[in-house]
Amino acid sequence: MTPSDVSTPVKSGLLARQLRKSSKGDGLDVGRLLEMVDQAYGELDLERRRSERANRLMASELEAAMAESALQSLRFKLALDNMQDGLAMYDGDGRLVVANRRFAEIYEIAIEDCRTGTPIADLLDLSAELRRRPKRSRDDLRREHLRGPWSTATVFEQEWNEGRRIRVSRNPIQGGGFLETVVDRTDSYKAERYILHLARHDPLTDLPNRIFMRERMEDLARDRRGDTRCAVLCLDLDRFKDVNDVLGHGVGDKLLIDVAGRLAKNVRESDLVVRLGGDEFAVIQHSAGSKRDVGILCDRLIAALSEPFHIDDQVIRIGSSIGVRFVSARDLDPDVTLNEADAALYAAKAAGRGTWKAFNAQMGRDLSRRRELEQDLRTAIDRDQFVMHYQPQIDTRTQRIYGFEALVRWNHPHRGLVAPDEFIPVCEETGLINRLGEVLLRKACTDAASWPDDITLAVNVSAVQFRFGNLPQIISAALSSANLAGSRLELEITEGVVVEKPRNVLRQLRAIKKLGVKISLDDFGNGYSSLSYVRNLPFDRVKIDRSFIKDLESQKECLAIVRAVAGMCGGLGIQCTAEGVENEEQLRILNSESFNSVQGFLFSPAVPADEVMTLISSGIGVQVRAA
Ligand code: C2E
Ligand code: MG
Numbered sequence: 001m002t003p004s005d006v007s008t009p010v011k012s013g014l015l016a017r018q019l020r021k022s023s024k025g026d027g028l029d030v031g032r033l034l035e036m037v038d039q040a041y042g043e044l045d046l047e048r049r050r051s052e053r054a055n056r057l058m059a060s061e062l063e064a065a066m067a068e069s070a071l072q073s074l075r076f077k078l079a080l081d082n083m084q085d086g087l088a089m090y091d092g093d094g095r096l097v098v099a100n101r102r103f104a105e106i107y108e109i110a111i112e113d114c115r116t117g118t119p120i121a122d123l124l125d126l127s128a129e130l131r132r133r134p135k136r137s138r139d140d141l142r143r144e145h146l147r148g149p150w151s152t153a154t155v156f157e158q159e160w161n162e163g164r165r166i167r168v169s170r171n172p173i174q175g176g177g178f179l180e181t182v183v184d185r186t187d188s189y190k191a192e193r194y195i196l197h198l199a200r201h202d203p204l205t206d207l208p209n210r211i212f213m214r215e216r217m218e219d220l221a222r223d224r225r226g227d228t229r230c231a232v233l234c235l236d237l238d239r240f241k242d243v244n245d246v247l248g249h250g251v252g253d254k255l256l257i258d259v260a261g262r263l264a265k266n267v268r269e270s271d272l273v274v275r276l277g278g279d280e281f282a283v284i285q286h287s288a289g290s291k292r293d294v295g296i297l298c299d300r301l302i303a304a305l306s307e308p309f310h311i312d313d314q315v316i317r318i319g320s321s322i323g324v325r326f327v328s329a330r331d332l333d334p335d336v337t338l339n340e341a342d343a344a345l346y347a348a349k350a351a352g353r354g355t356w357k358a359f360n361a362q363m364g365r366d367l368s369r370r371r372e373l374e375q376d377l378r379t380a381i382d383r384d385q386f387v388m389h390y391q392p393q394i395d396t397r398t399q400r401i402y403g404f405e406a407l408v409r410w411n412h413p414h415r416g417l418v419a420p421d422e423f424i425p426v427c428e429e430t431g432l433i434n435r436l437g438e439v440l441l442r443k444a445c446t447d448a449a450s451w452p453d454d455i456t457l458a459v460n461v462s463a464v465q466f467r468f469g470n471l472p473q474i475i476s477a478a479l480s481s482a483n484l485a486g487s488r489l490e491l492e493i494t495e496g497v498v499v500e501k502p503r504n505v506l507r508q509l510r511a512i513k514k515l516g517v518k519i520s521l522d523d524f525g526n527g528y529s530s531l532s533y534v535r536n537l538p539f540d541r542v543k544i545d546r547s548f549i550k551d552l553e554s555q556k557e558c559l560a561i562v563r564a565v566a567g568m569c570g571g572l573g574i575q576c577t578a579e580g581v582e583n584e585e586q587l588r589i590l591n592s593e594s595f596n597s598v599q600g601f602l603f604s605p606a607v608p609a610d611e612v613m614t615l616i617s618s619g620i621g622v623q624v625r626a627a
């Protein structure tokens with residue numbers, strides 16, 4: 001081998017030095033030279049293997065990296081395609097980079113058509129929604145969707161065909177382009193709408209409710225165009241409560257639905273029918289031309305509701321009363337107007353039901369007086385302003401007073417003695433009767449404890465007092481604190497008590513009877529009663545309503561009813577009492593009809609507690625009989 005053959009090692013320092021030495025004639029150490037050449041080859045070989053290994057390593061790393069990246073993009077694709085929401089990424093020019101399967105589904109575009117590079121507008125044109133739309137609305141949707149700038153974050157919701165709601169959230173991405181998330185909100189939108197509907201409608205009749213009505217009134221009042229006249233009608237069903245109690249809530253509910261239907265059918269489309277709650281409805285008559293027009297509407301509604309209802313094979317007759325507030329739209333105030341219509345309704349009901357009344361200033365005064373009354377009653381209970389008067393009850397056989405009925409009077413600081421009819425209904429409506437009833441019962445029991453042992457006490461109890469279910473305990477406590485035997489007390493309840501939750505009332509009546517207390521059915525014949533109550537409930541006495549006694553001498557029908565009631569009581573083995581006996585002729589008839597006892601102005605009105613003993617010793621029953 002010549003030195004020139006050894007190209008690379010020649011450059012190596014040692015070999016070069018050896019070659020220079022030989023060329024200077026210093027003598028060439030061939031062995032050493034070969035050794036060095038060999039060494040150079042060795043180094044070269046090592047170097048080559050090293051580089052080969054490095055290459056292999058690099059290649060396998062590259063391969064691994066490529067496999068990893070394929071896995072990553074597979075994962076990315078899987079994640080994209082399994083997203084609940086549609087997703088599309090666009091570049092700075094609005095060309096598609098990537099879209100997922102859900103995106104294609106929502107827009108109803110074949111996934112193959114969601115090609116990278118497709119402009120957003122073309123993609124939109126491919127969507128079934130756009131294809132389905134008529135031209136104008138297609139352009140609108142396009143315009144809305146493509147409205148820039150795309151570099152700012154925006155959210156918009158679109159209403160699509162078949163009630164679909166699509167929400168698009170657009171977010172710019174760093175370095176240009178933007179990402180769109182597309183959500184099909186149809187189901188949640190419907191649920192939201194339903195909840196919103198529920199909040200503003202009555203679930204039973206699906207009529208708008210009070211909230212809806214308030215909004216409508218506020219809208220009308222805000223609308224300053226022209227001076228629209230409106231009428232707000234407050235409508236209340238007569239005798240609905242009786243139907244509900246006697247025939248059950250199921251029938252009551254169906255009746256309310258039918259009532260809603262009839263009301264809706266009898267107003268114009270621009271009018272609003274509302275269910276305020278219970279058996280109370282309202283109507284806003286929009287653009288009510290004149291008071292006469294309102295009157296025509298009221299008459300029509302009253303007539304519509306007085307037609308019989310056919311529910312579950314039963315024929316039900318109810319009626320309605322209406323209070324009207326006729327007002328210019330700009331004066332509509334949800335609270336004030338409705339209150340005034342309510343005051344008019346109150347007047348309509350007081351005028352005998354089945355009629356309508358328009359609000360006037362007097363009604364307003366009555367309403368505020370009623371509010372004051374409520375407040376005064378609260379104070380009156382706290383200040384103990386109630387007194388008991390007692391009306392004697394006469395046994396027709398012995399012709400003697402056998403007991404007294406306790407009748408409350410309000411000893412008003414300015415008005416003097418106020419009769420119960422003026423305040424008991426208000427106490428019942430406000431629930432005050434519960435407190436008052438207990439106070440009165442205790443008072444009466446305490447008074448009666450000082451009377452002779454054979455004289456009984458009758459106390460009136462309202463239906464409301466049965467609602468809490470603790471009346472037996474209240475009575476038992478009143479008896480023991482007054483030290484009065486239960487057998488000396490009689491409770492007077494009206495048919496209204498019985499029809500309300502009969503089972504709850506029956507349970508309490510039985511418990512009350514266990515205390516030795518007697519039960520009498522007051523004002524019999526005056527309500528929506530069912531004779532089966534008299535049979536099924538533990539009454540000891542029936543008190544026929546005084547309206548039948550009033551015309552006893554003049555009206556044959558009254559006599560027939562009185563006779564029938566006496567016969568019924570005789571047959572059932574219970575006592576029968578006539579109240580409101582005012583003259584001798586009435587007494588004569590009642591005696592001949594075998595009434596057990598009587599009560600009325602003929603003998604005595606209710607007297608203060610301190611006059612009871614005088615009445616007992618006067619023997620009034622005997623005197624009248626003798627006269
Ligand atoms: P009621 O229980 O039917 O009482 C009989 C009513 O008839 C009493 O009226 C009595 O004064 C009146 N009256 C008695 N005899 C005659 C008569 O010969 N002719 C006429 N025209 N009326 C007569 P009052 O005291 O005004 O009571 C009215 C109603 O108020 C009572 O009717 C009763 O439902 C209720 N009430 C009275 N006191 C109480 C009470 O303490 N608690 C409850 N919950 N209600 C009471
Ligand atoms: Mg009574």
Ligand code: MG
Nearest residue numbers: 522523543579
């Ligand atoms: Mg009565």
